[in-house]
Amino acid sequence: DDFDLVIRGGTVVTAADTARADVGIRDGRIAAVGLDLPGGRRTIDADGLLVMPGGIDSHVHLAQPAFGGPAMADGFESGTRSAIAGGNTTVLPFALQARGTSLREAVAAYHHEADGQSYCDYGFHLIVTDPTPAVLGQELPALVEDGYSSLKVFMTYDDMVLNDRELLEVFDAAGDCGALVMVHCEGYDAIRFMTERLERAGKTAPYYHAVSRPEPVEREAAHRAITHSEITGVPIMIVHVSGREAMEQIRWARGRGLRILGETCAQYVSLTADDLKGLNMDETGGKYVCSPPPRDRESWEAIWNGIATGVFQTFSSDHCPFFFEGPLGKMNPKARTSFRWVPNGIPGVEVRMPILFSEGVVKARISLQEFVALTSTNHARIYGLGGRKGSIAPGHDADIVLWDPERRVTISQEIMHHGADYTPWEGFEVTGWPQATILRGEVVMREGEILGARGSGGFLRRDRSPMAGRARGAFA
Ligand code: URP
Ligand code: ZN
Numbered sequence: 001d002d003f004d005l006v007i008r009g010g011t012v013v014t015a016a017d018t019a020r021a022d023v024g025i026r027d028g029r030i031a032a033v034g035l036d037l038p039g040g041r042r043t044i045d046a047d048g049l050l051v052m053p054g055g056i057d058s059h060v061h062l063a064q065p066a067f068g069g070p071a072m073a074d075g076f077e078s079g080t081r082s083a084i085a086g087g088n089t090t091v092l093p094f095a096l097q098a099r100g101t102s103l104r105e106a107v108a109a110y111h112h113e114a115d116g117q118s119y120c121d122y123g124f125h126l127i128v129t130d131p132t133p134a135v136l137g138q139e140l141p142a143l144v145e146d147g148y149s150s151l152k153v154f155m156t157y158d159d160m161v162l163n164d165r166e167l168l169e170v171f172d173a174a175g176d177c178g179a180l181v182m183v184h185c186e187g188y189d190a191i192r193f194m195t196e197r198l199e200r201a202g203k204t205a206p207y208y209h210a211v212s213r214p215e216p217v218e219r220e221a222a223h224r225a226i227t228h229s230e231i232t233g234v235p236i237m238i239v240h241v242s243g244r245e246a247m248e249q250i251r252w253a254r255g256r257g258l259r260i261l262g263e264t265c266a267q268y269v270s271l272t273a274d275d276l277k278g279l280n281m282d283e284t285g286g287k288y289v290c291s292p293p294p295r296d297r298e299s300w301e302a303i304w305n306g307i308a309t310g311v312f313q314t315f316s317s318d319h320c321p322f323f324f325e326g327p328l329g330k331m332n333p334k335a336r337t338s339f340r341w342v343p344n345g346i347p348g349v350e351v352r353m354p355i356l357f358s359e360g361v362v363k364a365r366i367s368l369q370e371f372v373a374l375t376s377t378n379h380a381r382i383y384g385l386g387g388r389k390g391s392i393a394p395g396h397d398a399d400i401v402l403w404d405p406e407r408r409v410t411i412s413q414e415i416m417h418h419g420a421d422y423t424p425w426e427g428f429e430v431t432g433w434p435q436a437t438i439l440r441g442e443v444v445m446r447e448g449e450i451l452g453a454r455g456s457g458g459f460l461r462r463d464r465s466p467m468a469g470r471a472r473g474a475f476a
């Protein structure tokens with residue numbers, strides 16, 4: 001026999017098919033998928049389990065400084081530990097450019113954070129906050145060539161917001177060098193206006209974070225980003241879409257033949273703005289502060305419709321963890337004075353797949369194939385990892401999650417592996433849970449126990465996205 005490992009007797013699910021098959025692994029790669037493969041040096045009995053591509057979470061924040069605010073609760077060690085516990089084998093965090101510094105400096109700093117620390121494979125998106133001619137003309141093309149083939153821009157947040165001219169320049173430059181542009185669509189001025197009005201009225205509790213950025217704020221920004229995409233002829237990915245309004249903009253744009261991609265996240269089908277009220281408009285609502293904020297139950301149904309009708313290609317966590325307790329927690333002394341100082345973001349990398357499986361597959365809203373596409377395959381294809389990650393097919397890395405579709409779990413902080421001191425899904429019940437995670441042929445997690453070695457995850461130089469580049473017939 002030639003296999004190092006054979007996963008025997010499971011049900012193999014890819015974005016295309018579901019079939020009973022064995023998976024033969026050699027040298028960290030999938031060597032064969034078929035019935036009755038010969039024995040390997042090791043065998044895993046996967047009877048009763050789904051054998052799926054390891055999760056790829058293309059939207060996580062690790063070790064990102066919050067500009068004067070509290071430090072993140074996860075660096076690469078705890079963040080990727082949490083990722084593999086949740087069935088993931090690859091994460092794509094961000095290398096954030098601080099204004100006045102270069103993209104190269106950002107990339108070097110995040111590599112320093114990640115080196116030797118990661119339990120799963122990782123790549124970096126760039127965050128462009130200072131789009132000078134040198135950054136866009138020289139640094140960006142060189143970095144894309146070096147495997148940093150996507151970037152994110154923000155339409156809000158003081159430290160990151162770009163104006164329309166800057167957005168256009170970034171889109172244009174990305175079109176020239178084939179970078180895929182991710183856009184955070186929320187309008188800066190509208191949020192500032194709403195925030196100051198709420199504060200004047202004494203409405204400063206965490207809940208008013210959600211009130212200060214209602215769906216029209218997201219919809220307007222999505223429309224504006226789509227317009228910039230049309231003008232430059234450069235495709236964009238609208239990330240963390242929270243509800244119907246922004247979704248309809250994507251649908252409208254696609255109907256016009258524009259290449260607009262969409263991402264949604266676990267919080268937008270499982271949390272609501274009411275969660276930000278806490279127990280009685282108290283500070284526990286701060287646990288749910290993220291942007292865009294979660295909406296309401298009708299919104300969940302709209303998002304499911306968008307998932308079912310192909311508006312969304314990827315389902316991510318937007319894992320962006322902060323501590324809740326303590327002087328550096330979400331409700332730090334300054335944050336108690338107004339929601340505007342509560343750090344934005346929630347930890348979710350470990351529960352992304354279980355929530356989509358339970359709410360999506362088990363409740364018959366999506367198929368198993370769609371689950372795999374939304375959690376792995378589409379992330380690989382869109383972000384330049386196609387042919388290496390995201391499928392169970394010969395030649396691909398043996399990144400696999402063995403999934404128990406019947407396991408019932410109540411999510412709680414006690415069973416989480418992240419660095420944060422809470423989970424927003426405390427008490428949330430799911431059916432379906434990762435039984436084991438296999439990274440390039442090695443079992444790195446089994447039954448919640450971390451077996452992989454810190455540092456066994458490696459950096460991924462990504463190819464250009466097949467979705468990026470300038471569209472034919474653009475105005476530009
Ligand atoms: O609240 C969130 N999502 N914080 C993370 C940063 C971002 O905008 O993705
Ligand atoms: Zn052999």
Ligand code: ZN
Nearest residue numbers: 184239240291
């Ligand atoms: Zn964002």
Ligand code: ZN
Nearest residue numbers: 059061318320
């Ligand atoms: Zn994010």
